[in-house]
Amino acid sequence: DAKTTQPNSMESNEEEPVHLPCNHSTISGTDYIHWYRQLPSQGPEYVIHGLTSNVNNRMASLAIAEDRKSSTLILHRATLRDAAVYYCILRGLYNFNKFYFGSGTKLNVKP
């Protein structure tokens, strides 16, 4: 199964943009890139997903490299409530039953 690599931790100032990177050099052409986050003492929460094109929703933007070997989750204005562990996950179109979380990036947001 394709794996993801993320920095262990990142820090941001409140109301500034945050770019969370993810490397997935063994991604296949049919793997979707998903992002979830887990706030303290809560279950994971869906953030965004994409295949090839950049994606935007009310929570975040997902920028996918042209060769798809990396992607970046963008939080446009970090708030204290965005402090969480962010997981980048690959889900195969033909092996979609499996859903493996990577090690995740712990985001700390400073006021």
Added chain:
Amino acid sequence: DTEVTQTPKHLVMGMTNKKSLKCEQHMGHRAMYWYKQKAKKPPELMFVYSYEKLSINESVPSRFSPECPNSSLLNLHLHALQPEDSALYLCASSQGQGATYEQYFGPGTRLTVT
């Protein structure tokens, strides 16, 4: 209603006890999942149900027994657990198993085995 509920929130059990965890969703989702999460680690997939049938068992020991009585309910029956089974047990559901579907997670049951 986009909520997945799990009961109980906390559970303490001895190694000889039998207990069950319960998960419920009313979003009409046809795929449901159990995950195990140890402290400061990512969740690990245990079981997947699709249309009330067991689709995936990630080589989980038989002391964990899942059950899907109907499309809204998912149970995890526990028997003869070990202290290393202490963890947060998360339930999730999704509209389908496809790669484009997002999963909705419950808050989890924190299990302590003594």
